[in-house]
Amino acid sequence: MELINTFFNWEILVESFPILLRGLGNTIFLGCAAIVFGCAGGLVLCLMRLYGPRSLKYATVFYIDIFRALPILVILILIYYALPLAGIRFTSFTSATIALSMVLAAFTAEVCRAGIENIPRGQFEAASALGLPFWVTMHKVILPQAIKIVIPPLTSNCVSIYKDTSLASVVAMPDLLKQATDAQALMANPTPLVGAAIIYLAFLWPLVRLVSHLEERSKQQRSR
Known part of the structure; x- marks a missing residue:
């Protein structure tokens, strides 16, 4: 009973919901x-x-390697706490958006590169033979085929970014984890943290299953 009253207090959960x-x-x-x-x-x-x-x-490769290697938390702290020393200030939401976007961009670049390079070279040659400009070729021929390849890993990266939004609580952004932490302090009970975990699970689990479905579907299409 002590465990239930401490971590699964229904009254506190309803009050903090x-x-x-x-x-x-x-x-x-x-x-x-x-x-x-x-x-x-x-x-x-x-x-x-x-x-x-x-x-x-070379500059792009350097960016991709750096932001794939650096932890998001380090980037977030640098943006929110270090840039003001240079006279550049962002809100907690903007700082978190920039940090998450910069990291996701690096991973997305690699996913998209793998997808484009997986397209047979003959597709480019056929488009060139038809006299299609480069950007028309990318828009009409290459990207529509590449998107089918990159959707599963790209969706997986997006799910990871949603989980990493919890790091925004470090810069006092009122996200789900920060609100749960404040509610825990206000009510002197860790039940709000358990409630936050349940909400994260209810929100992200369908997305995780979607990733698995897309991966399985992609395997079936490649095997045909």
């Missing part, structure tokens, strides 16, 4: 913003790495 829902809304908004900017930036980085001039390729 509206607070947790506000945090969930912020978490979803942050995740969506990071995914939109991260995926768009990653596609740009991919094209720069594959088709840009040599100096730009």
